Amino acid sequence: MVLVLAIGDLHIPHRAPDLPAKFKSMLVPGKIQHILCTGNLCIKEVHDYLKSLCPDLHIARGEYDEDARYPENKTLTIGQFKLGLCHGHQIIPWGDLDSLAMLQRQLDVDILVTGHTHQFKAYKHEAGVVINPGSATGAYSSITYDVNPSFVLMDIDGLRVVVYVYELIDGEVKVDKIDFKKTANTQSAH
Amino acid sequence: MVGKKKGVPEWLNSPLWFSNLSDDRRSSRYETITLSPEPSSPPPAPPQPEPSPSRPRLAVAQRSEIGAHSGELSPSWSSPEEESRESQLLADFQITLSSRIINLGELRRLAFQGIPHGVRPTAWKLLLGYLPLDRTLWAHELEKKQTQYYTFKDDLLLNPSEITRRMEDSAGSKNEDLSCLSTGLLSRSNIVHGEHPLSLMKSSVWNQYFQEAEILEQIDRDVKRTHPDMDFFCGGSSLAKSNQEALRRILIIFAKLNPGIKYVQGMNEVLAPLFYVFRNDPDETNASHAEVDTFFCFVELLSMFRDNFCKQLDNSLVGIRSTIEKLSQLLKRHDEELWRQLEVTTKVNPQFYAFRWITLLLTQEFNFSDCLRIWDTLFSDPEGPQETLLRICCAMLIFVRRRLLAGDFTSNLKLLQNYPTANINHLLHVANKLRGPTVD
Numbered sequence: 001m002v003l004v005l006a007i008g009d010l011h012i013p014h015r016a017p018d019l020p021a022k023f024k025s026m027l028v029p030g031k032i033q034h035i036l037c038t039g040n041l042c043i044k045e046v047h048d049y050l051k052s053l054c055p056d057l058h059i060a061r062g063e064y065d066e067d068a069r070y071p072e073n074k075t076l077t078i079g080q081f082k083l084g085l086c087h088g089h090q091i092i093p094w095g096d097l098d099s100l101a102m103l104q105r106q107l108d109v110d111i112l113v114t115g116h117t118h119q120f121k122a123y124k125h126e127a128g129v130v131i132n133p134g135s136a137t138g139a140y141s142s143i144t145y146d147v148n149p150s151f152v153l154m155d156i157d158g159l160r161v162v163v164y165v166y167e168l169i170d171g172e173v174k175v176d177k178i179d180f181k182k183t184a185n186t187q188s189a190h
Numbered sequence: 191m192v193g194k195k196k197g198v199p200e201w202l203n204s205p206l207w208f209s210n211l212s213d214d215r216r217s218s219r220y221e222t223i224t225l226s227p228e229p230s231s232p233p234p235a236p237p238q239p240e241p242s243p244s245r246p247r248l249a250v251a252q253r254s255e256i257g258a259h260s261g262e263l264s265p266s267w268s269s270p271e272e273e274s275r276e277s278q279l280l281a282d283f284q285i286t287l288s289s290r291i292i293n294l295g296e297l298r299r300l301a302f303q304g305i306p307h308g309v310r311p312t313a314w315k316l317l318l319g320y321l322p323l324d325r326t327l328w329a330h331e332l333e334k335k336q337t338q339y340y341t342f343k344d345d346l347l348l349n350p351s352e353i354t355r356r357m358e359d360s361a362g363s364k365n366e367d368l369s370c371l372s373t374g375l376l377s378r379s380n381i382v383h384g385e386h387p388l389s390l391m392k393s394s395v396w397n398q399y400f401q402e403a404e405i406l407e408q409i410d411r412d413v414k415r416t417h418p419d420m421d422f423f424c425g426g427s428s429l430a431k432s433n434q435e436a437l438r439r440i441l442i443i444f445a446k447l448n449p450g451i452k453y454v455q456g457m458n459e460v461l462a463p464l465f466y467v468f469r470n471d472p473d474e475t476n477a478s479h480a481e482v483d484t485f486f487c488f489v490e491l492l493s494m495f496r497d498n499f500c501k502q503l504d505n506s507l508v509g510i511r512s513t514i515e516k517l518s519q520l521l522k523r524h525d526e527e528l529w530r531q532l533e534v535t536t537k538v539n540p541q542f543y544a545f546r547w548i549t550l551l552l553t554q555e556f557n558f559s560d561c562l563r564i565w566d567t568l569f570s571d572p573e574g575p576q577e578t579l580l581r582i583c584c585a586m587l588i589f590v591r592r593r594l595l596a597g598d599f600t601s602n603l604k605l606l607q608n609y610p611t612a613n614i615n616h617l618l619h620v621a622n623k624l625r626g627p628t629v630d
Contacts, residue, residue: 001352123373124373129376160355164386176381178379
């Protein structure tokens with residue numbers, strides 16, 4: 001039972017001052033085992049805040065991040081799943097699912113976490129699943145101003161993942177979930 | 191001497207303490223008792239006349255390891271008279287335990303003298319009230335308790351993921367299999383009962399899980415350091431690991447069923463001897479469900495001493511403070527000189543030593559096998575375990591009175607916090623003498 005937080009595109013301080021209070025009250029240290037951050041934090045203070053939630057923090061570089069040392073892509077294995085992390089501004093067209101599928105095949109991961117569009121999405125194709133946690137602060141994106149703050153928490157338990165989607169709609173936190181299983185480790189034989 | 195006595199009671203000056211006699215309670219049975227000189231180095235334990243060979247040998251081997259560093263071994267292994275006494279006692283036990291309705295009074299009387307290793311598990315279960323006295327009811331009772339325990343395990347040991355999965359299954363939602371759905375947006379579904387991992391609601395299983403995480407960690411830590419010197423509990427072997435897992439489960443279930451006291455450090459020490467004895471039952475079927483038996487006996491045992499662990503009751507009439515006060519009064523009644531020396535002259539507050547003696551039921555003061563022997567008496571005494579425990583503690587103080595009277599605060603405290611190895615049978619004999627109103 002591993003809890004993995006997928007969060008990103010906060011754009012603090014340029015586009016938003018802070019996370020919504022209701023999100024902040026829920027995100028307390030001690031509950032989450034890993035954090036996958038899609039990028040665009042943008043400053044060190046946000047990095048420190050996320051680090052205080054969980055020591056195992058992974059960040060991919062977004063185009064506005066002030067720290068240039070974050071990697072472009074990152075892969076890690078949690079339990080039976082391989083997860084990949086990338087900000088997404090590099091994938092053109094932005095948010096295009098086929099192009100993201102290409103990246104997923106390239107990184108060879110079961111779950112790809114990307115951002116940049118500031119819209120939550122969970123999409124499945126033959127190679128695996130793509131999850132976009134959206135923007136946790138509701139900052140405007142390069143595409144639209146109409147953004148609901150959102151983030152994603154994944155509960156990885158054996159071969160089963162429950163994806164909890166937290167969205168702030170009209171000042172209230174709404175939680176949904178997505179359930180999926182993967183069949184036992186199928187190695188791509190190509 | 192009449193009225194208030196100030197000196198040492200007469201029986202304490204008896205020649206009993208200057209010889210290494212075997213238990214004189216049995217002296218009426220045998221005509222001759224030879225004074226066998228205590229061997230200076232502990233002899234290897236001779237094979238005991240036990241019903242089944244496998245389990246007891248493990249325990250005996252460990253007993254001799256543990257007893258190896260103690261200067262004074264109980265003479266039960268040194269003379270042939272002792273061996274025949276043991277086998278006689280075993281025979282007596284077997285007769286008592288084989289009758290259809292077990293005579294509790296007779297069992298108590300026999301148990302008071304020490305229970306032979308093979309019958310100890312059954313005897314303890316009877317004395318603690320776990321098994322009914324009617325033998326025919328045993329199978330039914332055991333089965334009932336086993337199902338109960340497995341229900342507890344099922345309900346209380348799940349992590350929140352599994353609990354939410356169960357809730358969903360009962361609510362009738364279905365999972366999406368990655369392989370069957372080819373491409374497309376994954377549909378969002380509603381969460382069941384508002385349960386999500388970051389929930390801050392009091393009723394949320396997730397929230398409760400994280401709040402209990404601290405207790406679980408504490409239990410984990412304590413279980414790992416229970417009796418590190420014993421292979422049964424500690425060490426890399428899979429046996430030790432499974433034993434530790436069993437201890438852990440029992441403590442977690444107990445903590446969850448008793449939100450009033452939850453888990454207190456030290457409960458693992460009270461649990462360990464129980465589990466050890468039941469797990470090493472010569473009867474294989476009994477040993478296989480040792481965990482279930484241990485759990486319920488642990489509940490019984492703690493219910494007698496529950497108030498010692500409850501923090502809020504510390505200063506009340508039933509709490510640990512007043513129990514320690516009772517011990518102090520008991521000592522004053524039996525040996526005023528020693529009491530005065532300890533409390534007034536050297537100012538050794540009984541809380542410094544008696545706290546651990548009483549709450550942990552003397553498990554930390556003696557080696558493991560001696561502790562089992564003490565517990566035999568503790569369970570079997572008709573006066574009840576609380577009273578018996580206080581008498582034994584008082585006896586422990588009187589036993590080392592000479593050193594206490596000669597010492598100052600530091601040396602007395604040191605002595606009482608590291609109680610020297612003693613002949614347990616003698617100690618229990620003294621404790622027995624302290625029964626009732628003032629002994630003369």
